[in-house]
Amino acid sequence: MATGPRAVVIGSGVGGLAAAIRLACSGHSVDVFEAADGPGGKLSEFRIGGYRFDRGPSLFTRPDLIEELFQLAGVPVEAHFRHQRLDEANRYFWEDGTRLTAWSDPERMAREMEARLGVDARRVLRYLERSADLMQSTGSTFLEHSLHAWSDLRKGDVPGAMRRIRWPELFGSLHDVNRKELGHDKAVQLFDRYATYNGSDPFRTPGLMRMIPALEHGDGVFLPKGGMYSITRALHELAERVGVRFHFNAPVERILLGPEGRSVQGVQVNGAPHSADVVMSNMDVVPTYRHLLPDTPAPERILRQERSSSAIVFYWGVRTVHPDLGLHNILFTKDSRAEFRSLFQDLTVCDDPTVYINITSIHEPGDAPTGRSNWFTMVNAPRDAGQFGPELIQRVRRQVMDKVQRTLGLDLSPLIEVEEVLDAPAIQQLTSSHAGSLYGTASNSPLSAFLRHPNFHRRTKGLFFCGGSVHPGGGIPLALLSARIAAYFANSRTHAPA
Ligand SMILES: Cc1cc2nc3c(=O)[nH]c(=O)nc-3n(C[C@H](O)[C@H](O)[C@H](O)COP(=O)(O)OP(=O)(O)OC[C@H]3O[C@@H](n4cnc5c(N)ncnc54)[C@H](O)[C@@H]3O)c2cc1C
Known part of the structure; x- marks a missing residue:
């Protein structure tokens, strides 16, 4: 077990897992405290009625960033994580009958x-x-x-x-x-x-x-063997292999600071202190300040940046295999301008949203019973501003079914045998993501890249940030990169004077 500086990682989203691995590989003694009962955050999975669903991400790019972590640890990646490059990226559908297959090859x-x-x-x-x-x-x-x-x-x-x-x-x-x-x-x-x-x-x-x-269209679209959740599983296994200790159902209540907030001293979990030289927050940066650092002045300008969009996801076990659908399918709205005005100005879902359908059972037969398919059906939705509720969900559900009927000629309603729903409030509740945003802050201005929270705290020595809500932004590849940058600073600032 490492006996170097003690590090605590708050949260085991993909960014937190990657940061924990990097810190352990550089000699830290690492504890991860996770509020949920397992690792992964947004990158988790669930099973229902013979179907398996990835709860969040479905599109996987930049596998090299996962491989890099295994190389760093000196562990062969193939034993934990396998993936394949797909020739086909997406299938696009318009209501006027136009269809197009997007290929990885430009x-x-x-x-x-x-x-x-x-x-x-x-x-x-x-x-x-x-x-x-x-x-x-x-x-x-x-x-x-x-x-x-x-x-x-x-x-x-x-x-x-x-x-x-x-x-x-x-x-x-x-x-x-x-x-x-x-x-x-x-x-x-x-x-x-x-x-x-x-x-x-x-x-x-x-x-x-x-x-x-x-x-x-270049690097390519990749499919992890065993579904997107295999990314979480692989990183969790690797982290344990390099000595990281995980504590689940263990929400961090406070980040503990030294005199005048100049350095971290550790975290408080279940009312008890746990001391550390490095604290790395993978929790969304807004609740990190609001709940874990209530007495520390918060960088309000950064925390008030416009949040990214959220989603409404219907996980449907469907009693058929539709021959026209691939792994990633997009059924376009007739009016993109109206769709984005609804999302970012009116903060609602328009009457004809673009529908994304992801079906992993095409490649992973175990993800659905024979002759059936697991539809992860998603529409973009605004950040949570109190507007979500059963009425909105029922309206969007009906609109999605109508869209499928108009575009694919399929009457979905009688074919659905199991259903789960995810929306912005649920995303916030499950992962503490502020306003249920999928990707932290939006990139709706030329300055957005500079207005994300840094990967370190400017004043408090030993306090660092990783994950989709801080630099360089959301999505699996960027959350992995945030961990690389944050760990670089954590290493240089604990091993050498700041
Ligand atoms: C529906 C959906 C679809 C998406 N689609 C894609 C996609 O196709 N491709 C893609 O690349 N990305 C996609 N994303 C975005 C991607 O999932 C995220 O950007 C990425 O997973 C965020 O990882 P993270 O490291 O920021 O941690 P998160 O996943 O946000 O996890 C943070 C963790 O911190 C824990 N936590 C919070 N507070 C505390 C506390 N006080 N104490 C202890 N633990 C705490 C939470 O429980 C959670 O486990 C999607 C997201 C969603 C929800």
Whole structure:
């Protein structure tokens, strides 16, 4: 067992698990306190009536970030985690009968878009090449370094990265860039959708977000063997293997500070102190300040940033296998502008929401009984502002079923044999995610990247932050990167003078 500095990680979401592994690998003695009865946070699973469902994330990119943790620990990844790269990324459906399969390979994707939509393949390819260029030239600067410490800013070469961004990509919206470069309504709608990958509004998020498709159409879409939850399982196993101790059903009540709040002393759990040299909060940063640090001045400007969107998810056990559906399916709204206005201004769900259907039983037969399928059916929903309730859920449920009927010609209602529902208040209740947001703060302004909470506390030595609510943002890959950045600071600040 490590006898180095003592570290406490608050929460075992994917960011907390990764941070615990990194801290243990650098010689810390690590305890993870988790409020729930198991690890994973949003990345969890449940079983009902012979079906298995991943509760939260369904799309997996950047497996290298998981592999990196195993390499760091010197443990062969294959024994704990396996995945495959998929040729097919998504299936897109419009109500007018247009259908398109999106391929991981950019050239194949461009040819498909030309064949199905009539948009010039060269134009699509140019668009995707620019996405990849941007991801390569600026992604590392903004996502892999802290934007809050001079030493790291210099390493990340922010001025160099800024020079490589075109003016409209910084100050125009993603929608404006897509419209100018693709000039085709359905192609624009398809690439606008990537704003939702970090819970943002394509009509406001900067054009720079055009780099997101490079993950799917280039790197590729991946399928973890055993479902998304196998990511949590693998990281939990690895953490235990490197000596991390887990305490479940153990909500942290306070972060304990030294005189004048200059250093951490540990945490309070079940009324008892647990001392530590390093405290890493994987809990959403808003409740971390509001509940665990009530006497510490909070960075209000950061905590009041607009939150990302949330979701309403219907987990349906469906008594059929629909031949037209793949792993990831998108049934588009007829009016994207109205959909995003509802989400971010009116804070409700519009009458014709885009519907996302994820069916893992296509690849994992054990996820549903024979001849049946496990539908994870999700619509984007606003952050929780008190508007959720049975009426909203029933309305959206009816609208989703109508949409499936109009687009796929399937009467779903009599085929549903089991059902569970998740909405923003439930996400908040299950994971403490402020307002039930999926991705922390939204990226609806060019400054958003700089207005996330740093991965360290500016005043309190030994206090660090990881997970989707802090820099560099939400989603599995970014939560993993947040852990890498936060652990880097934790290591340099406990082993060497601050
Ligand atoms: C429905 C849905 C769909 C999504 N789809 C995708 C997707 O397809 N792809 C993708 O990459 N991302 C997706 N996301 C986002 C992704 O799940 C998150 O960004 C990521 O999992 C967040 O991880 P995290 O490290 O921030 O921790 P979280 O998952 O937020 O976990 C935080 C943990 O802290 C614990 N905790 C909170 N307070 C305390 C306390 N006081 N004491 C102890 N423990 C505490 C919680 O119980 C929880 O386990 C989705 C999310 C949801 C909900």
